[in-house]
């Protein structure tokens with residue numbers, strides 16, 4: 001039986017997502033259109049998932065977020081993070097991450113995400129990992145299972161780790177910029193990313209990786225607090241609080257654009273060289 005034709009909105013959504021995942025985030029203004037001061041489309045009511053990052057500085061660290069932004073209560077997170085000390089045992093790290101995940105499960109800071117999520121998706125992997133992968137946000141499969149990168153993109157990431165890097169998923173840690181699924185697979189908004197940043201920072205503080213691999217433009221720009229396109233962030237080693245950061249394309253982009261796997265393999269080889277594994 002033939003498939004029903006895809007709706008124009010779906011096709012446009014995929015197109016903008018591909019552009020954004022490829023790091024093409026700035027577009028010339030449309031004559032006569034109304035835009036905000038930074039030239040960015042307003043998110044929220046727009047069914048297109050990805051163009052919203054166009055032309056605005058990426059959200060840097062939560063400290064630069066709008067003063068009106070809601071903040072997760074310090075008295076819930078701080079006592080957990082206060083247990084982070086140098087040279088923690090694996091068991092201690094596991095316990096801190098488990099407690100943080102429990103607290104995150106009750107987080108309701110982002111109304112649009114809370115209304116649509118099945119559950120929060122905290123992170124998975126080795127609390128002692130030397131390498132952490134940071135993606136953008138959970139998709140439908142991840143939302144259903146509560147585990148990051150388990151859908152088709154997750155299978156490709158697993159292939160990159162296992163077949164490409166000769167490592168196992170259990171050796172690394174995998175998490176996202178936001179812990180709740182953005183509905184319709186849209187990008188997380190800057191405010192949502194900023195709200196969730198304490199959880200990302202807390203996770204990285206506990207694990208204390210030597211290397212971080214950002215998967216896609218949203219992850220790279222949010223983690224590094226830059227508005228540079230991923231095309232400009234690839235091919236260089238960046239720094240996040242002493243960890244070496246390599247940026248590459250999101251697996252979802254690679255699924256749609258297989259030729260870009262060549263560039264991702266170059267990024268992964270650079271990461272492996274940094275790790276002394278190549």
Ligand code: SF4
Nearest residue numbers: 107109110180195196
């Ligand atoms: S995305 Fe993060 S900050 Fe927003 S509701 Fe989910 S856990 Fe809370």
